[in-house]
Amino acid sequence: MKIFRKLLLPFISLCAFLVSLVIGTVIILLNGDNPLVAYGALIEGAFNGMSNLAGTLSSATPLIFTGLGVAVAFKGGMANIGAEGQLYMGGMAAALVGVYLPLPGFLLIPVALLAAFLAGGLYGLIPATLKIKTGTNEVVTTLMLNYVAILFTSYLVNYPFKAPGAPLGMTVNIQKAARLPLLYPGSRFNVGFLLAIAACILVAVMFRYTGAGYEMRMLGRNSIFSKYIGVDVNARTLQCMFLGGGFAGIGGAALVLGIQYRFVQNISPGYGFDGLTIALMAGFSAIGVIPMAILFGALRSGGLTMELATSVPSELSKVIQAVIILFMAAQVSFSKYFTEFMTGLRHRREKKQGTGGS
Amino acid sequence: MPNIEYAVEMTDVCKNYGLLQANKDVNIKVIKGEIHAIVGENGAGKTTLTSILYGLVAPSSGNVKVNGRPVKISSPKAAIALGIGMVHQHFKLVPNFTVAENICLGQEPLKSLRRVDKKKMIAHARNISEKYGLKVDPEKKVCDLSVGLLQRVEILKALSRGADILILDEPTAVLTPLECQELFKVLRGMSEQGKTVLLITHKLKEVMEVSHHITVLRRGLTMGTVKTSDTDEHRLAGLMMGREADFVPLEKKPQEEEKITFSIRGLQVRDSFNMIKLKDISLDVKAGEILTVAGVEGNGQSELVEALMGFAHIEQGQVLVDGEDIAHQDVRSRRKYCSFIPEDRMKTGLNLAASVHDNLLGGRQRSPEIRRGPFFDYKKSSRLAADLVEKFNIKTAGLDIEASSLSGGNQQKIVVAREMSFGNKVLVVAQPSRGVDIGATNFIHEQLIAARNAGRAVLLISTDLDEVYALSDRIHVLFDGKIVGSFTPDSISQQEIGLYMTGVKGLEGTA
Structure with missing residues (x-):
């Protein structure tokens, strides 16, 4: 039983992935291409050779951060759909520091990352505060705040911080010293990836080995119990969202300091939303986020190669992602029904006894 | 006819x-x-x-x-x-x-x-x-x-x-x-x-x-x-x-101490619709005593437990542990003095989706007992949990399985084990045997009497008269948010106390 439960999530994640590949095959066939060639190109583009691998890992870097941002918040009981917005705020903050702050090189990157963390975290506090004070559902508020952040940063880079003469809204380039050092020359694979791995390990340790982590885990599963054992529920809720928003914000910094070297309007092609899928597939495990994010990075970077090699558009990888999302959503409710069913069976007689005479 | x-x-x-x-x-x-x-x-x-x-x-x-x-x-x-x-x-x-x-x-x-x-x-x-x-x-x-x-x-x-x-x-x-x-x-x-x-x-x-x-x-x-x-x-x-003779009486040490450990003074509580649910409740629990608040469900029991646990706002009155008023402290501070066995173990007493280990640790997450430096020491905590499992005879397939997979009686034993283990002077116990089989009920009753014999003050809130008679040193009857009578179990029959519980008697002075 226990083994079964432990394997349920990976099993369903795998099924979702396989089914999405099958559906992808159908689409490739309808497109008049050979699926083997297409998938071969996709895999080759993602993993074959150091430079392709570096491309995959550099796409995975912001995804690890957003996936982690979502996972942390969910683990503490906050359904954070707002990683995209938090990423924009964080990216913007990092860009402003990177462009304007006259700091020595060794300080510039840490300060920019810290600014991104704070910006994303504070942005995450808005829905958390609304939930605590007014009971507003955070799913709605985090989702809506995404658009606020996207439009707000768009305004900033089109008006006050617009690079002179730029064709569309963007800042000027960040200082050279603010660029995240490369790990493989000729790519954008940089130390951000290592930071992302470190962040995941840090969070995993926090959840498993600290009192705060224990309280957040308990809170995510049963807030009444948490209150009863003396957890300051409101404070922990705020902390969770601050952390979650902060990591998503660093995801934005990874984009700005590691890939684009400036803030461009609409900078993210949906990394925040991908982070949601990644976190779901990882079962909100901080370590589990890493392989899932790499898989998604591979789909992104391999998709481009596939497009060049065949006539299959790179959008196919989006179709695959969409199918995965569908299956994961189904899995979440399925496992909920499953646990409810099992506990229901066990407690039915006691429940009846409890309400037997009223 | x-x-x-x-x-x-x-x-x-x-x-x-x-x-x-x-x-x-x-x-x-x-x-x-x-x-x-x-x-x-x-x-x-x-x-x-x-x-x-x-x-x-x-x-x-x-x-x-x-x-x-x-x-x-x-x-x-x-x-x-x-x-x-x-x-x-x-x-x-x-x-x-x-x-x-x-x-x-x-x-x-x-x-x-x-x-x-x-x-x-x-x-x-x-x-x-x-x-x-x-x-x-x-x-x-x-x-x-x-x-x-x-x-x-x-x-x-x-x-x-x-x-x-x-x-x-x-x-x-x-x-x-x-x-x-x-x-x-x-x-x-x-x-x-x-x-x-x-x-x-x-x-x-x-x-x-x-x-x-x-x-x-x-x-x-x-x-x-x-x-x-x-x-x-x-x-x-x-x-x-009518009393059924299926309860084995458990041995109680004669009460020695006269020291009042826990008392409630003039407690008033309203529900979320602003209706008064508890009116001027006062009681004293001595060290080494089980005082029971008996009554038919819905007469303020839940509100009393919630007020004591720190879940409900106390409008008026004091809750004193050794003279210190905890009426307006947060839950964490209260737990230093009092342990609580809540009436709803499925939602409040346990986190059913968490492991037996994590449930047994609740309330200790900041305690040095289970830490080394700033981090959890799973060796220490597992030993502590395993000790509790053994001492309270909790039947579980392991420490890391979900609490939801245990039977009701064993789940309740987790709550009792955890709350007893803090060694607090005051125990507030609500409906401890609800939905629990006879074996576990007797075990829990034994534990409560053992706690009493060890000099703790136990406030029991129960609607089950058999339980009330098996455990209490003194009984208060709660009806319509008020205490309408105080007895010792040998001074009143279950039949008569039933009249107080159903509001037939006891309202003369207060209504």
Whole structure:
């Protein structure tokens, strides 16, 4: 039983992935291409050779951060759909520091990352505060705040911080010293990836080995119990969202300091939303986020190669992602029904006894 | 008496939920046109019985006859077709529909093009309300009505569906005394018009006032049906509460200390609707004593526990542990002085989705007992958890399995083990044996007495009189948010205490 439960999530994640590949095959066939060639190109583009691998890992870097941002918040009981917005705020903050702050090189990157963390975290506090004070559902508020952040940063880079003469809204380039050092020359694979791995390990340790982590885990599963054992529920809720928003914000910094070297309007092609899928597939495990994010990075970077090699558009990888999302959503409710069913069976007689005479 | 016509006959009806027998060989005969009361304590099987009759649950065995014909009632729809109507304790009405719309819901009169004929609907509602003397304005919205009127709408709804047999589940629980009187008038009127009324309640006074026959249930068994004019409240209370000799008395050390460890002074608490739920509650618990707050559920027990745990706002009064007022401290600070066994272990007492280990650690997450430096030391914590599992005889397949996979008794033992393990001077224990098998109940009782013998102050909140008598040194009876009597278990019989619990006695001074 226990083994079964432990394997349920990976099993369903795998099924979702396989089914999405099958559906992808159908689409490739309808497109008049050979699926083997297409998938071969996709895999080759993602993993074959150091430079392709570096491309995959550099796409995975912001995804690890957003996936982690979502996972942390969910683990503490906050359904954070707002990683995209938090990423924009964080990216913007990092860009402003990177462009304007006259700091020595060794300080510039840490300060920019810290600014991104704070910006994303504070942005995450808005829905958390609304939930605590007014009971507003955070799913709605985090989702809506995404658009606020996207439009707000768009305004900033089109008006006050617009690079002179730029064709569309963007800042000027960040200082050279603010660029995240490369790990493989000729790519954008940089130390951000290592930071992302470190962040995941840090969070995993926090959840498993600290009192705060224990309280957040308990809170995510049963807030009444948490209150009863003396957890300051409101404070922990705020902390969770601050952390979650902060990591998503660093995801934005990874984009700005590691890939684009400036803030461009609409900078993210949906990394925040991908982070949601990644976190779901990882079962909100901080370590589990890493392989899932790499898989998604591979789909992104391999998709481009596939497009060049065949006539299959790179959008196919989006179709695959969409199918995965569908299956994961189904899995979440399925496992909920499953646990409810099992506990229901066990407690039915006691429940009846409890309400037997009223 | 030849040719008595029975509206409902139930013979040897049993209902099992797993191992629990909610109804054991229930026999009941309800004469057509009478008001028949079914009384019993919580958990006596009243609700199960009526659920069978209304088709909500199927009996495990036994026969049901309605109007002399054997029937199988498979759903509420089938029950309605047989002329059985039910007024639930919690109203099932659509708040922003009018009275007439609610009464006709699902059977609206139609005019051409399947449009609802509002005029007819209102006329129908007015008709039926006048016929039974249940006055209520059919055009008013239900959300604007008082509780008493809501109940009328429920009754009208059942009557408009052609109910000849009306089941009312605890109808007076939500009514003021005046509304009760009006309800009884209505019920009598219905009985005169040939309708059969089944009244489910535990309030004996009302039963004596309004019913023709009374059937008493205890622990799923029918204790007999009596004519109301042949009995009195005392005898009914005896039948209802009657003590069964299946409790092994546990040994109690004679009380030595006279030191008051825990006391409550003038506690007042309101619920979320701003209704006063506890009025001026004061009590003292000595070291080495089990003081019990007994009473029928819904008289303020839950509010008392929540107020003490720090879940509900205390409007007035003090909660003193060794003289220190903790009434306005947060939950974490209170737990330094008091341990709590809450009444709802599924939501409050346990995190069912977390492991046995994590559940046993609750409240210790900041304690150095399970840490090395700033981090959890799983060796230490597992040892602590394993010790508790062994000491409290918790049957589990391991420390890292989910608490939800344990039986109710073992789940409750987790709560008891954890709360006892803090060694606090004060234990607040609510319904510790609810939904727990006999073995675990006895074990938990032993632990509570052991805690008492070790000099802790135990405040027990319980609705189960057998438990109250097995454990208490002193008993306070809570009725309608007030303490209406204080006794020692040997100074009062269960029958008599039942009178206090049901509000028959004890209100002279306070009402």
